[in-house]
Amino acid sequence: MAKTKLENLKLGIFVVFGAALLVVAAYLIGNKQNMFGKTIPISAIFKNANGIQTGNNVRFSGINVGTVKKIEMINDTTIRIHMIVEEKIQNHIKKDAVATIGSDGLVGSMLINIVPGDGTATPIAPGDELQSLSKVATQDMLNTLSLTNENAALLTEDLLKVSRSLTQGKGTFGRLLNDTLMAEDLYQTITNLKHTSRQANIMITEMNSLVHQIDLENSTAGILLKDSISGNRMRSIIANLENSSLEIQNMSLNLNSVIGEFKQGKGAINYLASDTTLVHQLETTMENVTKGVQNFNEVTEALKHNFLTRRYFRKLEKEQQKEVKKAEE
Structure with missing residues (x-):
């Protein structure tokens, strides 16, 4: 009988102790999940959950302030x-x-980190949606590193081919590295270019000094440089000179053709120049014409003084004087 009471007492103590442990565990779990404290709901939208699960911690400035209650898939790119x-x-x-997804240490569970803003905004209200920032996932980083390694391998292979070509003397750079004569020629060419550049600099300096010596106010060059009207006139003069040169050239060609025909015995000029008899006849004719003109003038003068024709000549003189006056007016 005493043994039975002792067993019942032990069983009672065990039950009470187990119940106490159960209550403490439930309290701790509930407290961790914020089941017994006052909470407010908020949310954030991400493109990738990155392993977040219901019940993961929510931290603000490194302090656990809440938990993940629910994960909702809106579409294939929005969570x-x-x-x-x-x-x-x-x-x-x-x-x-700003809400971001992070991890608790290097290999810890995932959690939500809330990063404070600049502090000028108003506090959140129940149901607000925070801004989110999706960080690069580890898998994405590994994929990028793998692609970078492949590209580095290809680049190394190409560099190896280039270095082999250079050492074997292939291509222009390979010849430069291995051919001393070509290297000396290139060095001489560069030296000549330097000398030419130096001479060009000297010439430009001299030209600048000549330009500075020009009197822009009084010299002809200054007027041509500053006066657009004089410049236009100079252009017109140059154009006229070009036209005149073309006309002179055509005239020279025509004179050459005429002189050629003259030398070949063609035309009246060559006939006059070669036939002396015709020349004497022409001289005689011209003398006779001159004497005839003189005689005609004498007859005309005599008619002016003749009483029969005097009126006619006076009338002609008056009409000529009237015409001269009208022309002068």
Whole structure:
């Protein structure tokens, strides 16, 4: 009988102790999941959940302030993560805070980090949606590193081919590295270019000094440089000179053809120049014409003084005087 009471007492103590442990565990779990404290719901949208699960911690400035309540798939590129945070921390989280997905250490579980903003915005309200920032995932980083390694391998292979070609004397650079004569020729060419550049600099300096010596106010060059009217006149003069040169050239060609025909005995000029009899006849004819003109003038003068024709000549003189006056007016 005493043994039975002792066993019942032990069983009772065990049950009470187990129940106490169960209550403590439930309290701890519930407290961790913010089941017993006052909380407010907030959310954030990400393109990739990166392993976030329901119940993961939500941290603000390194402090656990809530948990992930629900993960909602909106579409293939949008994931909404619902969170609950402690009500007492509400005034510290502003609307410009940014939510990011991180990990608890190098190999720890995933969590939501809330990064504070500049502190000028108003505190969050229940149901607000925070801005999000998706960080590069480890797998993406590994894929990028793998691609970079492949590119580096290809680049190394190409560099190896180039170095082999250079050492074997292939191509222009290979010949430069291995052919001393070509290298000396190139060196001489560069030396000549330097000398030419130096001479060009000297010439430009001299030209600048000549330009500075020009009197832009009084010299002809200054007038041509500054006066657009004089410049246009000079262009017109040059154009006229070009036209005149073309006309003179045509005239020279015509004179050459005439002289050629003259030398070949063609035309009246060559006939006059070669036939002396015709020349004497022409001289005689010209003398007779001159004497005839003189005689005609004498007859005309005599008629002016004749009483029969005097009136006619006076009338002609008056009409000529009237015409001269009209012309003068």
